Amino acid sequence: MSALAPNLLAFGRVLRRAGLPVGPAESLSAAEALSHVPLSDRAAFRAALRATMIHRRDHFEVFDSAFDLFWRNPDTPIRASGPHDEPPEAAPPAARRAAEAMPGAAPPVDPAGAPERREDAALTTSDQERLNRLDFEAMSAEELAEAKRQIRRLVLPLAERPTRRFRPDPTGPRADLRATIRASMRLGGEIARIERRRRVSRPPPLVLVCDVSGSMARYAQILLHFMHAVENDRARVHSFVFGTRLTNVTRALRNRDPEVAFQAVSHILPDWSGGTRIAEALDRFNRLWARRVLGQGAVVLLITDGLDRGGAEGLSEAAERLRHSCRRLIWLNPLLRYAGFQPRAAGIRALLPHVHEHRQVHNLNSLRALVATLSGDGRRDGRPA
Incomplete structure (x- = not known):
């Protein structure tokens, strides 16, 4: 010993x-x-x-x-x-x-007394630009750590949506008759001024549903960091993961410490890197969770490669119901990184007609593009962007 x-x-x-x-x-x-x-x-x-x-x-x-x-x-x-x-x-x-x-794998550092070396940086890209374009699957341990640090700094300010609630506002566009009458009672019934109000606006709920099956395991590792960053950056975020079954990990990801949060997720997640049953997971979400978390124009981010172990039976019906339950259904697919991508798998063909957007998610640039899209002008009619 x-x-x-x-x-x-x-x-x-x-x-x-x-x-x-x-x-x-x-x-x-x-x-x-x-x-x-x-x-x-x-x-x-x-x-x-x-x-x-x-x-x-x-x-x-x-x-x-x-x-x-x-x-x-x-x-x-x-x-x-x-x-x-x-x-x-x-x-x-x-x-x-x-x-x-492993010790000795890294290249040796130049000694302090080494002569200064000058390089021509014209027509070259910086390390940061390379990291932004590099596929998550091809990153080294050091690059993954840096990517996770940058993901934790991402801010996701969804475009605000008007609600049914109003708040007092002296310059509001609507007259508040009830407040005006209450104020007049203090003056013996005389109306001295018209009270006004404004409709309250707030970002819509955000629901993240992430595939953690074997085909998605390497991307799910870093996309969980994205889910954790979003969960701790804004309110009304609900997170779910699925492989062969659906698991609600919202409470686990609310811990500010990422390692504590991911350890809690690992304790409640029984099917990491296993099979994929997208249809069953979406059907269970529609039956048990949709009415609880999809109110007030919610936006749903579905993170999966669309490769369903069950042959996509019932997937089209589940995806159609989910589409009609939310304002925007955005499918994030790491397979879109391939230039020659074709929707040949049965699960991909079943999902595509029912999503508002089909976007790639395989590097930092794709995540930043997603943030820019969600922070911009949202659509009310549910048409594809």
Whole structure:
């Protein structure tokens, strides 16, 4: 165990560099768990570390890649001190993040005494512009962390809609007869002035329904940060996620600390990275939640790739009912990032006729374009934008 402790601390640092929330408490819990399992059993060793160091299902893939890289030779006491080969570009994003987190993977920093190097920046793009255009799936751990920080700064001021309520306003466009009569009673019935009022305007409710199935898992990881930012930025936001079933995560995402919020989501979410049943999820939403959250001209953001495991049976009817229950139904689809996208899947063909807008959501620029659209002029007649 004396030789294992430094390895365990080094492995915790690798997980932190890969973007996972692993601290001293997780390392201590892992050391305690390893004292109860045979170290020669690799499967039990992996299970003990994952059970004590990882709190969210969407971090399992990165953990497994880091585990395979770090503990690939159990006979060597400490392997984390040397450089490791980077995986090929075709490797999955989780494997790239894990490889970049290994010590020695990052390029060396120029020494302080190195001569100053000048470069011609003409006709080149900045790192920020590249990050804005980079696909979430292709981002490294450092780029994902920066993207999450920028998403938390996004502001979503929906265009305000008039309500049925009025408030007193001396310059309001409408005369308030009741207030005028009440004021005249204080003067013996004499009307000294006409009280006026103005209709109250407020942003409509916003409902986010996000697909967290296997085909959407990598995008759902960062889109949950977008949902968390929106949930904590404005009132009347309701968040739902679905894979094979629909789960209301509104209360969990209201926590200001993103890690605490996502840990709460992982505890109530039974089907992360599983199958997809869009029709059943939308039907359940229509029956149980639509009348509660879709009042006053609500806007619905449906985040999914449209790939339904059930063959899209009943999806068209559920989507049509949802469309007629809200003012705007906006479908955010990461598959639109492909220039040659064609609606060939049955689920995509069933959804398309019933949405007001079909937009891409795969990088920071697409999220900013969505924010600009929602902050602009909304439509009252429900026609496609």
